[in-house]
Amino acid sequence: MTKFTVEGNLYRNGSFERGCLAIEQGKIVAIKKIFKEDTHLNVGASLILPAGIDLHVHFRDPGFPQKEDFSTGSTAAAFGGISCVFDMPNTQPQTISVQALTEKTHLVSKKSHVDFGLYAAVCDENIGRIADLSSLCAGFKIFLGNSTHSIRLSRQNLLVALGETNRTKKITLLHAEDEQCLKTHEGQAHTLVDHLRCRSAECEEIAIRDILQNSSGLSSPLHICHLSSCEGFELLRKRPSNISVGVTPHHLFFDVHRLNTKQPFYKVNPPIRSSFDRDTLWYGVNNNLIDIVESDHAPHTVEEKNVDFASAPSGVPGVETLYPLLLAAMKKGQITLDRLLALLCEKPAQLLKLPKGKIEVGRDADFIVVDMKKTQTITAEHLHSKCGWTPFEGFSALFPSMLFIRGEKVIDDHQILVKPGFGKRVGE
Numbered sequence: 001m002t003k004f005t006v007e008g009n010l011y012r013n014g015s016f017e018r019g020c021l022a023i024e025q026g027k028i029v030a031i032k033k034i035f036k037e038d039t040h041l042n043v044g045a046s047l048i049l050p051a052g053i054d055l056h057v058h059f060r061d062p063g064f065p066q067k068e069d070f071s072t073g074s075t076a077a078a079f080g081g082i083s084c085v086f087d088m089p090n091t092q093p094q095t096i097s098v099q100a101l102t103e104k105t106h107l108v109s110k111k112s113h114v115d116f117g118l119y120a121a122v123c124d125e126n127i128g129r130i131a132d133l134s135s136l137c138a139g140f141k142i143f144l145g146n147s148t149h150s151i152r153l154s155r156q157n158l159l160v161a162l163g164e165t166n167r168t169k170k171i172t173l174l175h176a177e178d179e180q181c182l183k184t185h186e187g188q189a190h191t192l193v194d195h196l197r198c199r200s201a202e203c204e205e206i207a208i209r210d211i212l213q214n215s216s217g218l219s220s221p222l223h224i225c226h227l228s229s230c231e232g233f234e235l236l237r238k239r240p241s242n243i244s245v246g247v248t249p250h251h252l253f254f255d256v257h258r259l260n261t262k263q264p265f266y267k268v269n270p271p272i273r274s275s276f277d278r279d280t281l282w283y284g285v286n287n288n289l290i291d292i293v294e295s296d297h298a299p300h301t302v303e304e305k306n307v308d309f310a311s312a313p314s315g316v317p318g319v320e321t322l323y324p325l326l327l328a329a330m331k332k333g334q335i336t337l338d339r340l341l342a343l344l345c346e347k348p349a350q351l352l353k354l355p356k357g358k359i360e361v362g363r364d365a366d367f368i369v370v371d372m373k374k375t376q377t378i379t380a381e382h383l384h385s386k387c388g389w390t391p392f393e394g395f396s397a398l399f400p401s402m403l404f405i406r407g408e409k410v411i412d413d414h415q416i417l418v419k420p421g422f423g424k425r426v427g428e
């Protein structure tokens with residue numbers, strides 16, 4: 001691809017400056033004040049920011065095409081300014097074998113509009129075959145407690161499993177809710193408050209304590225997904241440097257007491273907790289104690305969700321609203337741009353060893369263009385996930401007007417400009 005330049009307000013080293021990016025063969029090759037190639041794009045007063053990376057999505061492909069597939073899920077990601085997603089293994093078939101991972105890679109390669117990586121699950125059955133899986137996956141996922149279509153690893157196998165994944169040097173992500181504890185509190189949940197009681201913070205606390213005990217001395221990255229409680233937060237406040245912590249937008253923007261508690265659409269694992277837990281997570285986000293914001297995009301159809309509370313599946317969509325919600329939060333002064341970019345771009349790139357996540361010479365030209373004056377209201381009808389609804393209906397958001405991935409314009413003026421299959425596999 002020939003060289004072209006993009007001019008706008010660049011955020012570098014803590015402040016905005018007018019500048020130009022020169023892009024060649026998908027990479028940023030120079031950043032200068034004035035720099036005009038024949039192909040020059042001036043984005044006016046809009047900001048040029050690194051594209052987001054979502055290290056936790058469930059695109060349901062293969063297996064659940066009524067909820068989502070990789071084409072629709074990656075379209076939603078692109079419209080939300082996400083250039084790269086990492087998909088969870090609880091698809092059908094589950095990605096727990098070399099064959100399933102190979103087949104899923106082929107399938108997804110033909111469908112994705114954004115760059116992607118695939119995780120393999122570590123469960124009781126495949127614990128001896130981790131090394132075989134590692135060349136095909138971006139990392140590993142361990143479910144310590146049951147969740148939607150999850151693949152569980154028993155507590156007694158955690159030490160061996162973490163030792164095995166540590167040897168691969170790849171990231172291991174953990175769903176930290178203890179199965180035994182969940183069983184103890186099991187019961188019919190008819191409201192969000194019941195659901196909270198059935199999946200108490202104690203279950204998160206026990207699982208995190210187990211992870212900390214069983215990972216001492218390990219050096220490869222371990223990531224605790226979707227932290228939800230202040231109890232869990234306290235345990236992780238002082239943690240080894242290889243352990244990172246993620247939170248989701250739904251745990252940051254909702255608390256159970258301000259929701260209609262009979263509403264199954266907000267049923268999610270781990271559950272939405274109290275305002276105290278929510279404020280603790282914001283404290284962590286703003287004080288460098290939480291590393292990542294991940295969507296845990298878990299689409300279910302309106303028909304599947306709109307049933308009695310006990311029968312409704314757990315999970316909410318969120319890949320398209322992740323970055324726009326946080327940009328709106330930044331505009332309101334809830335978070336600084338430095339923290340936002342660390343959480344959505346820099347740290348995920350570092351954990352997955354990607355040449356992305358920063359506007360810097362030598363990195364992939366993955367960036368968004370966003371006009372900070374154009375606050376929009378989120379409505380499901382303008383989103384692109386197949387599931388057709390959002391928990392953030394009516395929230396303020398700042399959607400990017402353009403997305404570039406590896407120097408290629410992917411989104412412009414509400415259009416997707418690349419074909420399915422444009423997205424490349426990363427993290428192998």
Ligand SMILES: [Zn+2]
Nearest residue numbers: 056058088296
């Ligand atoms: Zn998940």
